[in-house]
Structures are given as C-alpha cells and as structure tokens.
Amino acid sequence: xxxxxxxxxxxxxxxxxxxxxxxxxxxxxxxxxxxxxxxxxxxxxxxxxxxxxxxxxxxxxxxxxxxxxxxxxxxxxxxxxxxxxxxxxxxxxxxxxxxxxxxxxxxxxxxxxxxxxxxxxxxxxxxxxxxxxxxxxxxxxxxxxxxxx
Amino acid sequence: xxxxxxxxxxxxxxxxxxxxxxxxxxxxxxxxxxxxxxxxxxxxxxxxxxxxxxxxxxxxxxxxxxxxxxxxxxxxxxxxxxxxxxxxxxxxxxxxxxxxxxxxxxxxxxxxxxxxxxxxxxxxxxxxxxxxxxxxx
Numbered sequence: 125x126x127x128x129x130x131x132x133x134x135x136x137x138x139x140x141x142x143x144x145x146x147x148x149x150x151x152x153x154x155x156x157x158x159x160x161x162x163x164x165x166x167x168x169x170x171x172x173x174x175x176x177x178x179x180x181x182x183x184x185x186x187x188x189x190x191x192x193x194x195x196x197x198x199x200x201x202x203x204x205x206x207x208x209x210x211x212x213x214x215x216x217x218x219x220x221x222x223x224x225x226x227x228x229x230x231x232x233x234x235x236x237x238x239x240x241x242x243x244x245x246x247x248x249x250x251x252x253x254x255x256x257x258x259x260x261x262x263x264x265x266x267x268x269x270x271x272x273x
Numbered sequence: 274x275x276x277x278x279x280x281x282x283x284x285x286x287x288x289x290x291x292x293x294x295x296x297x298x299x300x301x302x303x304x305x306x307x308x309x310x311x312x313x314x315x316x317x318x319x320x321x322x323x324x325x326x327x328x329x330x331x332x333x334x335x336x337x338x339x340x341x342x343x344x345x346x347x348x349x350x351x352x353x354x355x356x357x358x359x360x361x362x363x364x365x366x367x368x369x370x371x372x373x374x375x376x377x378x379x380x381x382x383x384x385x386x387x388x389x390x391x392x393x394x395x396x397x398x399x400x401x402x403x404x405x406x407x408x409x410x
Binding site: 224 | 377
C-alpha cells in the first residue's frame with residue numbers, strides 16, 4: 125500500500141516533468157483512491173511495471189490533443205501515432221525513474237509499454253489499490269496512476 | 274578532425290571536433306538531444322535505440338562522445354557503457370537518464386561514464402553537461 129509521502133514523490137515528479145520538459149507548470153489535483161475497478165484511461169497510455177522491493181504499475185494516460193500541444197512545446201514537428209506512443213512512454217519512464225531518488229535503486233522500472241485506444245488492456249493489479257493523480261495542463265486533463273504493493 | 278570554427282567554448286586556437294553518437298530508446302529524446310546541443314565541435318555520426326544497436330554503431334563509426342540512456346530494451350545503458358569503454362577507453366560518455374538514485378549514477382561512473390544528467394532537463398543543462406564532457410576530452 126502506498127504511503128502518503130510516497131504518493132508525494134509521484135506528485136513532485138509529475139510537477140517537475142511539466143515545469144522542465146513542457147516549460148509550463150501543470151496544476152496537480154488532489155490524488156484519490158479508486159475503489160471500484162480500474163481508472164478510466166485516455167487515448168494513449170504509457171505503462172511502467174515496477175518490480176524489486178515494490179511491485180505494481182505506474183502509468184501516464186493522456187488525450188491526443190494534450191500530447192500534441194506537449195510535443196509542440198518540445199519543438200517537435202512529428203505528431204504521428206508512433207510519436208504519441210513514444211511520448212506517453214517517455215513521460216511514464218521519466219516520472220517513475222525520478223521516483224528512485226526517494227525509493228532507491230531496488231525500485232526497478234521496466235521499459236515502457238504503450239497502449240492506445242478506447243479500451244486498452246491495462247494490466248490487472250490484483251490486490252492493489254490504484255491512486256490517481258489528476259493532471260491539468262493548459263485546457264487538457266490527464267492522469268498519473270500509481271498502484272504499488 | 275580539426276577545424277577552426279568556434280562557439281565561445283575555447284581559447285581561439287585550432288579546435289578539435291568530436292564524433293557524437295546519441296543512444297536512447299525514445300525517438301523524441303534522440304531528436305531533442307540532437308536539436309538542443311549547440312556545439313560546432315560535435316558531428317553527429319549516428320543514433321541508436323538500444324544498447325545492442327549502439328554497440329554495432331559504435332564499432333562502425335568510432336564516436337568520441339556518446340550520450341547514453343540507461344533503461345532500454347535488449348541491452349541497457351550500463352552494460353553498453355562497459356562494452357564500449359572496453360573498445361575505446363578514451364570515449365567520453367554522458368549518461369542521460371530518468372533514474373535519479375545516486376547508486377545508479379555511481380555505477381555508471383564506475384563502468385566508465387564521465388557525466389550524468391537526469392531527465393527531464395533544460396537545453397542549458399544539456400549544453401553545460403556536454404561542455405564539461407568535451408572540455409576534459
């Protein structure tokens with residue numbers, strides 16, 4: 125089960141990502157616990173599997189429109205499906221990797237896997253409760269979902 | 274290998290040029306590093322999306338400077354650093370990774386990396402890290 129301080133690590137990682145990579149801060153909403161089923165996802169979802177001293181999954185899910193603006197802020201000119209997939213994977217990887225500053229090296233992160241579409245296959249996190257960190261950036265909404273043993 | 278151009282990083286004498294290889298499993302990150310580095314001394318000789326590709330490319334192009342991600346499929350950056358340093362001990366390697374724990378940075382340096390930059394980074398941070406890398410080359 126995720127502790128409050130641990131959740132703060134992911135909130136700070138998300139804040140830092142948008143401040144530095146997008147050069148425009150995001151507004152982070154109050155994290156909440158999903159008690160029934162899986163959180164709804166957006167068009168693109170980048171997932172990191174966590175193993176080692178903790179087990180679970182961290183994923184970043186965002187709508188295409190938000191990713192397009194994010195890419196523009198990064199001076200990208202390629203807005204293809206593949207680049208959208210690349211971006212959500214990289215965001216999930218960066219926030220999860222940054223969390224090792226607090227969790228330590230035994231917080232082992234996978235390479236990103238990415239799903240797209242309305243009903244993607246999100247790995248079942250049996251026995252785990254998912255915390256959702258709402259992200260509001262410009263006029264768009266996205267989520268970071270953290271489910272850890 | 275030498276030319277006389279300059280961007281304010283030296284003392285006005287003949288300037289070395291360095292062959293650059295960029296290794297990252299993200300196309301976006303590879304393009305970002307290529308676009309954001311502002312050194313006339315650097316000539317991009319190739320990019321790779323994992324450690325295995327990087328190793329092959331390294332043998333073909335003999336880079337002097339490498340930016341290296343760590344978390345990649347097939348062969349990670351730590352293993353790749355170890356192998357390319359065996360081939361060319363004088364290579365200068367800047368690790369650019371999201372992994373923010375000190376132990377990973379220490380391990381990368383022990384394997385032969387010369388610098389470590391955490392993602393996400395600004396253009397300024399990238400260029401300062403590269404400047405440090407080539408100043409000591």
